[in-house]
Amino acid sequence: MAQFERTYRPEKIKAVEDLKEIINNNSVILTDFQGVDVVGMADIRKALKPCGATFKVVKNTLLTIAASDTDAKDLVKDLAGSTAIMYTDGDPVAATKALMGFTKTPKPIKIKSAYVEGQILDEAKVVELSKTPSKEELIASIIGSIEAPISGVPQVINSLLSDVVFTIDAVADKVATA
Numbered sequence: 001m002a003q004f005e006r007t008y009r010p011e012k013i014k015a016v017e018d019l020k021e022i023i024n025n026n027s028v029i030l031t032d033f034q035g036v037d038v039v040g041m042a043d044i045r046k047a048l049k050p051c052g053a054t055f056k057v058v059k060n061t062l063l064t065i066a067a068s069d070t071d072a073k074d075l076v077k078d079l080a081g082s083t084a085i086m087y088t089d090g091d092p093v094a095a096t097k098a099l100m101g102f103t104k105t106p107k108p109i110k111i112k113s114a115y116v117e118g119q120i121l122d123e124a125k126v127v128e129l130s131k132t133p134s135k136e137e138l139i140a141s142i143i144g145s146i147e148a149p150i151s152g153v154p155q156v157i158n159s160l161l162s163d164v165v166f167t168i169d170a171v172a173d174k175v176a177t178a
Contacts, residue, residue, distance in 0.1 A: 012062065019058065019066035022085070023075070023115060027092035029099060029126060030075065030112040033057070033084045040107055041084075047098045052090035055099075058083055072115040083112065091135040092116045100130040 022028065033041065045055050060079045067076045088095040102109050114121040114129075121129065133141070 015059075015062050016066045019063055019085075020070060022087050023067055023070050023072050026087040026089045027095070027114070027116040028072070028075070029086045029096065029114040029116075030063075030079070031084050031086065031099070032081050032110040032112055034082045034110075035107045036102075036109060037107065040102075040105070044099070044102050044109070047101065048086060048088075048095060051088060051095040051098050053086055053088035053095035053098070055084060055086045058085050071118060072120065074120045075113055075115045079112070084109070093129060093132055094134040094136070096126060096130040097134065100127065 036044075041055070041057075048055050060076075060081075060083055063083065063085070064076045064079060067073050086095065086099050096114075099109075100111075103111065111123040111126045113123070114126045116129065
């Protein structure tokens, strides 16, 4: 009996390689998009674009094959149902916040799992991540706290100069009356 060797289609091999590259070089969130229509998918993509994130539908089998050769192999454990992947090489918090807005719509997406900064996160951890300040918010906060004391320096100098002027005026008045 003849043995048949399985051959894989080139487009499937390329899709697996692309997914492997996405997982290795980006923060990734897997979602279940069942019930979301084409307009809803377009809205999600439009909301994620300013954050530098991409949202696309993937096949579970190809994603499982791609993740099996990476540190994110547990990302696809128990993967079932329709799956879309959100990925970004930018700020994962900003993208997560944008994505979480679509978990509260009439036809919501559901978070399955995530791979962020080398760690596997479940749905609860992704929700927690979305509540942390984004990179831009943290930078603005740090700059504000550094800038606040500096902006007070001119006020203190003006106050000291005013005290000196008032003291000189008082001494001048005292000398004039004497």
